[in-house]
Structures are given as C-alpha cells and as structure tokens.
Amino acid sequence: MAAGRRARPRHGRAARPHDDPAEGASVTAPTVDVHAHVLLPEVDALVAGRPGLAEARALDALRNGPAALAVNGPMVRERVPALTDVAVRLSAMDAQGVDVQLVSPSPSHYHYWADEETAEKLCLLAGEATAAHCARAPGRLHGLGLAPLQHPKLAVRTLEHAMGLGLLGVEISSHAPGRELSDPAYEPFWTRAEDTGAILFLHPFGCTLDERLDRWYLSNTVGQPTENAVALSHLIFSGVLDRHPGLKLIAAHGGGYLPTHLGRSDHAWSARSDAGAGCAHLPSSYLKRLYFDSLVHDPYVLRELIRVAGADRVLLGSDFPFDMGTEDPVGALRAARLSDADFDAVRGGNAALLLRKD
Known part of the structure; x- marks a missing residue:
C-alpha cells in the first residue's frame, strides 16, 4: 500500500487487450496485472482492540511521519470502493485494458505483531474473504492469501488453507520482527510452497530505517525498494534459492534496488569468502529464478530489469x-x-503461464 500526491488524470484512451505495441504485432495472451490489492474489513474488525495493535500503529506513525499519515487516510478512503467492490474493480480493469488481476490483501493486513491464535485466525479469514471477492468474477480475478511470518510454524498451515480455497498462494512481507527471510525456521514453508507450486508475492510493508525516512514520504519511495533489496539478498546469499530452485516468487516494485545494482553483490561474492559462503552461484544469476513486477515508474529502469532478469521473468504490475x-x-x-x-x-x-493451477 502506498500514499502520495493524487494522480493526475490521464489523457487519451486506455490501452485495450487487442492493442499492439507496434504495427503487425501478434497478441494472444490476456493482459494480466499481478500487483493489485483488496481491502478486507473482516480483518480490521478481527484485530480491533487486540493487544499490540496500538503499539504497531504507533510504530507505523513513527516510520511514516505526520505528513504522510495526513495524506494516507484520505487517499485510502477515496479508494475503498475500488478496493472492496468487484463491480468497481472490473470497470477500472476494463478502462485499463486489463483482463485478469492477481489480487492480494492490502499489506496493512499483515499484522505481524499478532500472537499465534490471532495470527492464524487472521490469515484464515483473509484467505476466505479474498477467495469470496475473487469468486464474484471467476476467470478475471485470482487471489492470494496471507502467511504469518512471525510464526513460521503456522506458515505452512495457512499456505495450505489458502491453496485449498482455490487461491494461488500467499503474500508475504520482506521480514517479520526478529526474523529475516533467510531464517532456517522458514525451510518447511519454502519446501511446501515449492511442492505445491504456490505463488509467493513478496510485498514489503514498512521499513526498519524508521524516523530516518519520516519526511517527504521517503518511508515508501526509499524504504520499499530498500526492503525489497534486503529481503531478496537474504534469499540469495543464504542459499534458499539453491535449496528451493522451483519457488515461484514474485517481487513487487521490480525487486527494488537489487536487480539493477547487483554488480556490487557479484563483486563481493567473488572477492570475499564471507560474502560467497552461503550461495553456490554468482548473485546476479539468481534473478532468472525469480519473478518481478513491472512497477518501476521509469521505462529505462524497466528495460534494464528485463535485460538482467530476462523478459520471461517480468510481469505486468500496477499496485491497483x-x-x-x-x-x-x-x-x-x-x-x-x-x-x-x-x-x-x-x-x-508470462503471467498466463505462471498462474495456471496445473
């Protein structure tokens, strides 16, 4: 989820699925947006008044700063219909020329402060609510659930529950309190995700640089790409991607800073024994084992992402x-x-192949 200056109106007709990027181009696959969100009032009701919520909100306020929070509230309220009403969503998709969305819960629903009982209820409820939302437009909407990263032992159970509902996987953040994605406690989760073919959507929420980024919305513009880079580096350097080469992991926001700045990581891996101790191959080579959305806000950065990761590893994303x-x-x-x-x-x-349930 993100906030900032209100979007300016676009001029001209939205791209349609049959539009060609150039004369004579052939288009056969549907247009698929893999980065779209749903707001779940049921989850908000579940956590209301729970111990830990007030402290989590205070930390969020510290990290974002008062100016950002003053913009966030009205921005989200304005978008509640698009976040909750399937008819509004489909109308917006038609205007954008998008045939299919992969819908994930708003990252504000992670609530990684929650105890085990609350976290499990939250993730089960989020999966059920997202599945119900997507069921109102079968074929056009596919969904993801949530996994409680703060309780690794529950992550497999909630993943399996999501898949049992017909969802395609789960959305996760870049870390949980006291745990990085390289934590060995997540090995059963990676194993089960690989075995089931689940999609894991890596979408950071918040940045641990805290009040250093509490002005000018740096918490998002700098914080989110940083969190992506840190999380992906943990997966690469720890050997998670060596042990689980079949993981279907999509990194939001084009993977943040990492894909276009991996030369330094490659140098460290080659030059230092500590940097190269955990993974078997050059860090940049792992980009071709991951997926990335296209939401980088710069056509030249997008071209570079496609160059380093491969055109088969980048998927359309809007953060709808x-x-x-x-x-x-x-x-x-x-x-x-x-x-x-x-x-x-x-x-x-690429997404049409990745989202196939078989």
Missing part, C-alpha cells in the same frame, strides 16, 4: 488502486519500447 501505482500499466509498459515478443510476454504471456 493505490496512488503509488500506475493507472495505465499497459501504457507504462509500452513506454519502454520493447520488442513485440517481450512486450507481449510481460503484458500477460
């Missing part, structure tokens, strides 16, 4: 309907001036 997303994800992709084949792969071809 938050203000730090894009209202025209297909147009943003077109601005990168890719080849017809790469355009179609990112627009929907």
Whole structure:
C-alpha cells in the first residue's frame, strides 16, 4: 500500500487487450496485472482492540511521519470502493485494458505483531474473504492469501488453507520482527510452497530505517525498494534459492534496488569468502529464478530489469488502486519500447503461464 500526491488524470484512451505495441504485432495472451490489492474489513474488525495493535500503529506513525499519515487516510478512503467492490474493480480493469488481476490483501493486513491464535485466525479469514471477492468474477480475478511470518510454524498451515480455497498462494512481507527471510525456521514453508507450486508475492510493508525516512514520504519511495533489496539478498546469499530452485516468487516494485545494482553483490561474492559462503552461484544469476513486477515508474529502469532478469521473468504490475501505482500499466509498459515478443510476454504471456493451477 502506498500514499502520495493524487494522480493526475490521464489523457487519451486506455490501452485495450487487442492493442499492439507496434504495427503487425501478434497478441494472444490476456493482459494480466499481478500487483493489485483488496481491502478486507473482516480483518480490521478481527484485530480491533487486540493487544499490540496500538503499539504497531504507533510504530507505523513513527516510520511514516505526520505528513504522510495526513495524506494516507484520505487517499485510502477515496479508494475503498475500488478496493472492496468487484463491480468497481472490473470497470477500472476494463478502462485499463486489463483482463485478469492477481489480487492480494492490502499489506496493512499483515499484522505481524499478532500472537499465534490471532495470527492464524487472521490469515484464515483473509484467505476466505479474498477467495469470496475473487469468486464474484471467476476467470478475471485470482487471489492470494496471507502467511504469518512471525510464526513460521503456522506458515505452512495457512499456505495450505489458502491453496485449498482455490487461491494461488500467499503474500508475504520482506521480514517479520526478529526474523529475516533467510531464517532456517522458514525451510518447511519454502519446501511446501515449492511442492505445491504456490505463488509467493513478496510485498514489503514498512521499513526498519524508521524516523530516518519520516519526511517527504521517503518511508515508501526509499524504504520499499530498500526492503525489497534486503529481503531478496537474504534469499540469495543464504542459499534458499539453491535449496528451493522451483519457488515461484514474485517481487513487487521490480525487486527494488537489487536487480539493477547487483554488480556490487557479484563483486563481493567473488572477492570475499564471507560474502560467497552461503550461495553456490554468482548473485546476479539468481534473478532468472525469480519473478518481478513491472512497477518501476521509469521505462529505462524497466528495460534494464528485463535485460538482467530476462523478459520471461517480468510481469505486468500496477499496485491497483493505490496512488503509488500506475493507472495505465499497459501504457507504462509500452513506454519502454520493447520488442513485440517481450512486450507481449510481460503484458500477460508470462503471467498466463505462471498462474495456471496445473
């Protein structure tokens, strides 16, 4: 979830699924947006008044600062219909030229402060509510549940529950309090996700740099890319991706700073025994084992992401309907001036293959 200056109106017709990036291009796959959110009032009701919620909100206020919070509230309230009403969502998708969305709960629903009992109830409820939302538009909406990273032993159970509901996997943040994604306690979770073919959507919420980023919305503009880079580095350098090469993990926001700045990591891996101790291969090589959404807000950065990760590893993403997303994800992709084949792969071809339940 993100906040910032209100989006300016776009001019001209939204891209449609049959539009070509260039004359004569062939389009067969649907246009698929893998980064879209749903707000779940049921989850908010569940955690209301629970011990730990007030402290978590105070920490969130510290990390974002008063100016950001003053913008966040009205921004989210304005978008509640798009976040909760399927008819509003479908209308917006039609206007954007998006055929299919992969819908994940708003990251504000993570609540990694919650005790085991509350966390399990929360994740089960979030899965059920997301599945019900998506069931109102079968074929157009696919969903993800949540996993309580603060309680690794529950993560497998909630993943299996989500998959049993017909969801395609779960959304996770970049870390939990006191635990990085390299923590050995997550090994059963990675194993089960790999075995089931579950999609894991890595979407940070909050940044541990705290009040250093509490002005000018740095908590999001700098904090989110930083969190992505740290989380992915833990997965790479710890050997998680060596042990679980079949993981289907999508990193939001184009993977943050990491994909386009991995030269320093590659150098460290080659030059230092401590940096190279945990993973078997050059760090940059692992980009081709991950997936990334296209939401980088710069066509040249998107071109570089596609160059280093491969056109088959980048998926269309909008962060619907938050203000730090894009209202025209297909147009943003077109601005990168890719080849017809790469355009179609990112627009929907890659996601159509990844989202298949078989």
